Structure formats: C-alpha cells, structure tokens
Amino acid sequence: MSKNRIVTFVSLLLLAAALQPLVAQKVGGDLVVGITGDPYNLATWISNDLNSSLVMNIALPSMMSIDESGNKVPYIIKDYKISSDAKVFTITLHDLKWHDGVPLTSEDLAFTSDYLVKYKLGYGADMFSNVDHYEIKDAHTIAFYLKKPQVNFLSQVGFWIDIVPKHIYEKVTDPNTFAYNGVGYGPYKLKSYKKGEYYQFERVSNWSLASSGKGPYLDTITFRVYPDPNALVLAMKSGEVQVSGSPLPVAAQKQLLADPNKFGVGKVTSLGFGYFGFSYKNAMLKDPVVRKAIAYTVDRDAIVNVAKQGGAIKMDTPVSPVYKDLVKSQIKYPPFDIAAAGKLLEDAGYKLDSKTGLRSKNGEPLEFELIYRTTTVNIDAIVNIFKANAEKAGIKINLKPVDPATYTDRVVKQRNFDINCIEWGVIDDADSSLGTIYRSDASLNFMDYKNATIDQLLDQSLTEPDYNKRVAIINKFQEEFVKELPVINAWVSINAYGYSKSYEGWDLTPGLYGFLDVKDIVNVYKK
Amino acid sequence: MNQRSFASAFRKNRLGLVGLAGVAIFLLVGLIAPIFVPYPKGYGTEIMVSPSLTHIFGTDGLGLDILSEIIWGARTSIYVSSIAVLLAFAIGVPAGLVSGYFRGVPGSIIDTLIDVFLTLPVLPLIIVIAAVVGSSITNVAVVIGLFSWPSLARVTRNATLRVTEMQFIEAARCLGIKQRVILFKHILIVIAGPILVNLTLIMATSVLSEAGLSFLGLGDPSTWSWGTIIKKAWDAGAIIDTPNPYWWWFTPSISIILYVVCFNLLGNAINDALNPKSRD
Numbered sequence: 001m002s003k004n005r006i007v008t009f010v011s012l013l014l015l016a017a018a019l020q021p022l023v024a025q026k027v028g029g030d031l032v033v034g035i036t037g038d039p040y041n042l043a044t045w046i047s048n049d050l051n052s053s054l055v056m057n058i059a060l061p062s063m064m065s066i067d068e069s070g071n072k073v074p075y076i077i078k079d080y081k082i083s084s085d086a087k088v089f090t091i092t093l094h095d096l097k098w099h100d101g102v103p104l105t106s107e108d109l110a111f112t113s114d115y116l117v118k119y120k121l122g123y124g125a126d127m128f129s130n131v132d133h134y135e136i137k138d139a140h141t142i143a144f145y146l147k148k149p150q151v152n153f154l155s156q157v158g159f160w161i162d163i164v165p166k167h168i169y170e171k172v173t174d175p176n177t178f179a180y181n182g183v184g185y186g187p188y189k190l191k192s193y194k195k196g197e198y199y200q201f202e203r204v205s206n207w208s209l210a211s212s213g214k215g216p217y218l219d220t221i222t223f224r225v226y227p228d229p230n231a232l233v234l235a236m237k238s239g240e241v242q243v244s245g246s247p248l249p250v251a252a253q254k255q256l257l258a259d260p261n262k263f264g265v266g267k268v269t270s271l272g273f274g275y276f277g278f279s280y281k282n283a284m285l286k287d288p289v290v291r292k293a294i295a296y297t298v299d300r301d302a303i304v305n306v307a308k309q310g311g312a313i314k315m316d317t318p319v320s321p322v323y324k325d326l327v328k329s330q331i332k333y334p335p336f337d338i339a340a341a342g343k344l345l346e347d348a349g350y351k352l353d354s355k356t357g358l359r360s361k362n363g364e365p366l367e368f369e370l371i372y373r374t375t376t377v378n379i380d381a382i383v384n385i386f387k388a389n390a391e392k393a394g395i396k397i398n399l400k401p402v403d404p405a406t407y408t409d410r411v412v413k414q415r416n417f418d419i420n421c422i423e424w425g426v427i428d429d430a431d432s433s434l435g436t437i438y439r440s441d442a443s444l445n446f447m448d449y450k451n452a453t454i455d456q457l458l459d460q461s462l463t464e465p466d467y468n469k470r471v472a473i474i475n476k477f478q479e480e481f482v483k484e485l486p487v488i489n490a491w492v493s494i495n496a497y498g499y500s501k502s503y504e505g506w507d508l509t510p511g512l513y514g515f516l517d518v519k520d521i522v523n524v525y526k527k
Numbered sequence: 528m529n530q531r532s533f534a535s536a537f538r539k540n541r542l543g544l545v546g547l548a549g550v551a552i553f554l555l556v557g558l559i560a561p562i563f564v565p566y567p568k569g570y571g572t573e574i575m576v577s578p579s580l581t582h583i584f585g586t587d588g589l590g591l592d593i594l595s596e597i598i599w600g601a602r603t604s605i606y607v608s609s610i611a612v613l614l615a616f617a618i619g620v621p622a623g624l625v626s627g628y629f630r631g632v633p634g635s636i637i638d639t640l641i642d643v644f645l646t647l648p649v650l651p652l653i654i655v656i657a658a659v660v661g662s663s664i665t666n667v668a669v670v671i672g673l674f675s676w677p678s679l680a681r682v683t684r685n686a687t688l689r690v691t692e693m694q695f696i697e698a699a700r701c702l703g704i705k706q707r708v709i710l711f712k713h714i715l716i717v718i719a720g721p722i723l724v725n726l727t728l729i730m731a732t733s734v735l736s737e738a739g740l741s742f743l744g745l746g747d748p749s750t751w752s753w754g755t756i757i758k759k760a761w762d763a764g765a766i767i768d769t770p771n772p773y774w775w776w777f778t779p780s781i782s783i784i785l786y787v788v789c790f791n792l793l794g795n796a797i798n799d800a801l802n803p804k805s806r807d
Contacts (some may be wrong), residue, residue, distance in 0.1 A: 031615060086599050226706055228761070229764065230761060230762075230764055230766065230767050233764075234765060234767065249752050249763070250764070250767065251763060251764025251767060252764050252766040252767065254765075254768060254769045255767050255768070255769060258769050283540055300572055306570055306588070306589060306590065307588075307589075308572060309588075353763075374762075378762075378763070379762075380591055380748075380762045380763070381570075381588055381763060384569075384570070385570050385589070387749075388569035388570060389569075391568075392569075398749065399664075399748040399749055400662075401662075401748055423583065520571055
C-alpha cells in the first residue's frame with residue numbers, strides 16, 4: 001500500500017470516528033406531526049388514501065423515492081436492471097428486517113405481486129397485472145417478466161407499492177377486513193395508535209439506510225389528527241405540534257410566518273392536481289354535451305386567485321403543467337365561457353326554465369350532487385365558485401361535503417356519486433403512467449368511463465421506449481381526452497408545510513409527504 | 528290577569544321592550560330579506576374588504592357582501608327557530624297537558640319519557656342524527672325541534688298540575704264538559720304564559736344549536752345561516768389570519784348573540800308581566 005493510500009485510509013478512519021459522536025448527539029427527541037383527516041386504514045394497499053400513505057411511509061417506505069428534480073431514485077431497492085425491451089425487470093432489495101424480526105426478502109415482493117392481483121387490491125392490482133411470471137434469484141433479488149413491454153413498471157411499482165409482509169398476510173383471505181398491526185420495514189415502527197386521534201412510531205435503531213447505518217435521529221414521531229388546518233396551526237403555535245404533515249392554506253402559512261424565529265414554511269409545487277370528475281353512471285352526465293358545457297363553466301382564474309388565494313397555478317391541460325414537455329402542444333380544455341355553455345345546452349335540447357333558472361330535457365332537470373372532502377384545502381371556496389358558474393348556465397349543483405372516510409366509501413368503493421372534486425396527491429411519470437387513472441379498466445377510473453381510443457394510446461405510451469415518441473402519443477391522448485372529458489382538471493397546488501425551527505435537518509422534495517417523506521425525515525433532529 | 532294589566536306591566540319593563548324591539552327587527556329583516564338585498568352567491572373581485580360605506584359589514588373570502596349574508600342568515604335563523612318551536616309545541620304541550628291532567632299510569636309514562644329525554648346528551652345526538660338524515664336546513668330544524676320539546680313538556684306539566692286542582696276545572700268536570708275541551712281550552716289558556724316564555728327560550732336556543740351544527744359542517748352548505756358564515760370564515764383561515772378580517776367572523780357572531788339575548792329578554796319580560804310576584 002502506498003504512503004498516500006495509507007494517509008487517506010487513516011484520515012477516513014479518523015473522520016468516521018469524529019462523526020460517530022455527532023450522530024450520537026443528534027439522536028433523541030420526539031416530534032409531533034399534525035395531519036388533517038384520519039388515515040383510512042394502516043394497510044396502505046387497501047385504499048388510495050393519502051393520510052394512510054403519509055403516516056405509514058415511515059414504517060413502510062416505498063421502494064423508490066423522488067429526488068429534488070422530481071426523478072424516481074432507488075430507496076429500499078439496492079440495485080435494478082431493466083432489459084432493453086422493457087420486459088424484464090430485475091430488482092435487488094436492501095438487506096432489511098421486518099419490525100418483528102423476520103427478514104425482508106424477495107419472497108415478500110413476489111408475494112406482494114401475487115396477493116394484490118389475487119385480491120384485486122386497488123391500483124396495486126393494476127400495476128402488477130402485466131406480470132407474466134417472476135423468478136426469485138436469491139434472498140434479495142427477483143426478476144419480473146412482463147407479458148408486454150412496460151417502460152414504467154419499476155418506477156410505478158417502486159414508488160407506489162408498499163411491500164406486503166408475507167409472513168403476516170399469507171393466511172389472510174379477506175384483506176379488506178383484516179386488522180393489520182402496522183409491522184413494516186422502515187426506520188420507524190408503530191408503537192401505539194388510537195384511530196381518529198394519534199399514531200405513534202418509535203425509532204428503529206441501526207436502520208441501515210439512515211445516518212450511515214445508525215438509524216434515524218428522532219426517538220419518536222407521533223401523528224396527531226386535527227379536524228382542519230386552523231386547528232393544526234393553532235396546535236403548532238401552542239407548541240403541541242412541530243410540523244404539518246398536511247398542506248397549509250395561505251392564511252395558516254401567514255400565521256406561522258408572523259413568528260419567523262420559531263417557524264418556517266416550505267413550499268413545493270404539487271405533482272398532483274385538483275379536478276372535477278363525472279360519474280358516467282349518471283345518465284345525464286354520460287352525455288358529452290353536458291360534460292362539455294360544465295367544462296365551459298370552470299373559472300380557473302377564480303379558483304387559483306380567489307379560492308386558493310394565489311397558492312396554486314392554473315391547469316387547463318389534461319396533463320399537469322409541471323411536465324413541461326407534455327403541455328407544449330397546448331391542447332386545452334374548453335375555456336371559461338358561460339355563454340358558450342348555455343348555447344351548447346340549448347342546441348342540444350336542454351331548455352331553460354326562466355322561472356327556476358334551471359335547464360331540463362324530457363322532464364329531467366340538469367341537477368347534480370357535487371361530493372367533496374371537507375379536509376381538502378380551500379375546498380369550500382372552490383366548490384362554491386364551481387356551483388355559481390354552473391348555475392349561471394342553468395345547471396343546479398347540490399353541494400355534498402363529507403369527511404374523508406365517507407368520501408372514500410362513496411366515491412372510491414361504491415362509486416356512488418354525480419360529480420366529485422378532489423386533488424390527486426401525485427400523478428407521476430405522466431408520459432407513460434396516465435393509464436393508472438385514465439384507462440377504462442383502471443381501478444382509479446371512478447368515473448366508469450370507457451374510451452377505446454384513449455385506452456389504445458395509453459397502452460402505446462406504456463410500451464414505447466422512446467421518450468419523444470411517448471410525448472407525441474400523449475399529445476394524441478390529450479386531443480382525445482378533451483373531447484371525452486371524463487374529468488376537468490383545474491388547478492395545481494403549491495403545497496406549503498409549516499415546521500418548527502427547534503428542529504433541524506428539514507428537507508422538502510416533490511412528492512406526497514412534504515417534510516415527512518421517509519428519506520427526509522430520518523435526517524431531522526432536535527436542536 | 529287581564530290583557531290590559533299584562534300590557535301595562537310589560538311596558539314598564541325596559542329590557543323587555545328592548546328585547547321585543549330586537550325580536551321585531553330580526554323578524555322583519557328575516558321575513559323581507561329578498562326585498563332588502565339579493566341572495567349572495569357566486570364570487571366577486573373585492574376580496575375580504577373591510578367595512579366601508581359600500582359594504583357596511585365588509586366582504587368575505589369570495590368577495591360577497593357580509594351584510595347580505597347576515598340578512599339572509601336572519602331568515603334562516605327564524606325559519607329554523609320557527610320549525611323547532613312548532614315541533615316542540617306540537618309534542619311538548621300535549622305531552623305536558625296529558626301528563627299533568629290525567630296523572631296515573633299515562634302521566635307517569637309521559638313523565639318518565641320527559642325525564643329520559645332531559646337526561647340525554649342532546650348535542651352529540653343532534654350531531655349524529657343530522658349526519659344521518661343529511662344536511663338540508665329543514666332536516667336540521669326538525670332535528671333541533673325533536674330535542675326541544677322535553678323542557679316545554681315539563682313546564683306545561685307543572686303548570687297543568689297546579690291548574691287541575693283549581694275549582695273551575697272541578698266545576699267544568701261536574702258540568703260534563705269533555706276532557707279534550709277542558710284540556711285544550713280551559714287549562715291551555717290559563718297556562719299559556721309559562722308556555723310562551725319557554726317558547727321564546729326555544730327560539731333562542733335553536734339558533735345556537737343550528738350555528739353549532741353548521742360550524743361542525745352539518746348544516747346546509749347551500750343556505751346562508753350565521754353558523755355557516757362563521758364556518759366559512761373558519762375554513763378559509765380568517766379567524767387566524769394576519770391581518771385579521773375580523774368583520775367576517777365577528778358580525779355573524781354578534782348577530783347570534785343579539786338574537787339570543789333579545790329572545791331571552793323578551794321571555795323574561797313576559798314571565799315578569801305574567802307573574803306579579805316576580806315584579807315585586
């Protein structure tokens with residue numbers, strides 16, 4: 001060994017020795033996170049519920065995370081290999097253990113694939129539906145062989161699917177009612193919880209993917225459930241809560257920024273978007289004329305500037321403007337034009353009753369229920385703007401505010417609604433993954449619409465390996481989508497999260513969880 | 528007591544007159560609201576403008592005039608109060624009359640029922656029922672009314688017990704007058720005073736209940752009520768905002784207070800005027 005190498009080696013040893021006390025100094029402290037709305041179920045594979053995913057992401061981290069640029073990067077995955085034809089994906093997991101001591105292996109991932117498909121569990125079933133078979137290479141490596149090429153298989157499965165514990169679920173035949181105990185493989189394990197009140201997690205010491213194998217810093221992280229952002233901010237100001245897990249509206253942000261020595265606010269443009277969706281089970285909403293007329297009544301400027309108080313950007317394209325390449329084509333929804341909406345309906349035989357101001361056809365009035373979660377930020381103002389403009393065009397809107405659990409039950413499970421309004425948390429890989437929400441047979445197609453052309457284009461985007469060609473396909477999709485109009489996208493939120501300056505190490509990257517993203521929260525420590 | 532002495536006694540109660548004037552104003556504003564101002568809906572450009580000559584109570588987060596919302600809220604308050612009072616009257620008065628007049632088994636059953644209802648945790652029950660039946664303003668009013676009758680029944684029962692012992696009732700019985708007539712004509716007229724006082728209290732408390740339900744998101748989101756205005760201010764963060772648009776949440780709050788105080792003053796004044804001992 002040369003002299004230089006010896007010097008370098010000794011220096012590294014000294015550096016590592018010097019860093020050890022620093023890590024030790026940071027360990028300790030408790031963090032309380034405020035969230036608005038209670039998780040629907042600890043088992044994240046049961047429902048598409050943001051609060052469930054947020055809370056459980058520190059116990060059940062996704063295999064891939066999102067970096068500062070919005071790109072998917074491996075996290076629980078140690079290594080991966082994709083065949084040139086995008087049909088074989090070889091995944092190697094890090095050497096981790098479930099919180100009950102059982103090793104996390106490729107068997108678990110294989111089981112997850114089978115189990116989600118077998119029991120048709122949410123979008124997970126869709127994402128694994130293209131798997132023809134798999135081959136377990138060793139304890140941590142598995143190769144998935146797909147039926148047809150799928151360029152986004154890894155980024156979708158890796159980001160969205162939490163691995164199901166085989167040793168717990170292999171005998172479970174009714175996952176929807178099974179009381180999952182929250183055992184995961186992440187840096188924090190569930191210690192106790194009381195539904196509707198709190199979820200407390202404790203540190204997994206020496207968790208290998210944090211602090212060079214020393215584990216996360218904070219001893220405990222407790223999620224407390226609050227009814228709305230105001231209550232959450234008041235709890236932050238009183239010192240009861242140190243960070244908001246849910247995005248804050250502008251007024252709440254101002255409250256925290258009024259005390260800059262104690263609080264900070266981090267902002268990141270959402271990878272999701274807010275939209276109004278139409279249920280095709282409603283015969284009148286199945287009429288494309290009605291959907292187009294409603295599209296004409298959406299005033300995005302008012303939603304962004306009045307309802308969201310500037311805390312959002314307009315979205316008048318089927319794909320989020322965050323994905324700049326995909327919106328260069330400028331394929332847009334019908335613009336805000338009440339007169340055009342009225343004329344369209346009039347021409348289609350929806351006659352206006354001058355007394356009631358309501359349109360009807362064959363004795364059936366244009367009257368719909370708009371269902372929404374009360375916990376969505378600024379939702380009351382958004383739906384009232386929508387309602388006011390729809391009514392100017394002769395369409396009556398009955399508002400139906402519900403709690404998150406009722407919303408999930410009515411819209412996601414039963415699909416029993418007319419129009420819904422909500423925000424997607426993340427719609428990622430927009431050049432290849434829109435089929436997850438917009439394919440006719442997608443589990444997230446709450447609208448129950450069917451369009452063979454859209455299905456075909458989305459399938460093409462999924463299998464086309466060339467990015468530029470995928471962009472061209474998505475442009476064709478957008479052209480078809482603004483004709484079909486199963487949903488009307490309206491805004492992209494600028495998500496803002498408050499945090500206490502008594503803690504350090506905060507980092508905010510695009511994604512679902514704000515400061516609570518597992519790869520970021522493991523670096524947070526108490527001053 | 529004859530009408531003249533009641534009116535004379537009532538007029539001497541200044542607070543009672545203030546209450547009566549307040550109630551009259553609220554009734555007038557509520558009943559002829561559409562003549563005053565158009566129904567506030569949609570959104571405007573003057574967002575959260577402080578009180579001025581153009582907008583006396585300022586505007587809200589959607590740029591709507593808060594005075595208009597308060598006026599239409601008064602209409603909702605009167606509607607809810609009236610439904611609640613009608614229901615309470617329809618259930619509570621017959622129950623109290625029957626219980627106080629017949630006593631015995633039917634009286635005991637009704638009395639026990641009144642006791643049971645009086646011990647129920649009313650607000651949680653109202654919340655649960657309102658959540659189940661849906662959030663129309665009529666549903667909310669009916670739910671409130673269904674839980675307002677026990678106190679009225681108790682007052683009616685106690686008054687009936689006292690009156691039933693009186694000689695003119697004995698005389699009516701001896702003359703063979705039908706019990707229905709004795710109950711609803713002879714006794715009801717005599718006990719109208721305490722019933723009226725209790726009804727004014729129900730008018731007041733039902734608005735408090737409606738505001739509470741609306742604030743919890745169980746009111747009608749399409750109807751302006753004072754509770755709804757406060758709920759919207761809360762949802763938009765106006766209550767914690769900096770600088771604070773106090774006019775948005777303060778004016779509906781003060782409206783609720785004034786409405787309740789006015790009905791209470793009126794009820795107390797009626798009670799005092801009907802009860803010579805309390806005047807001394």
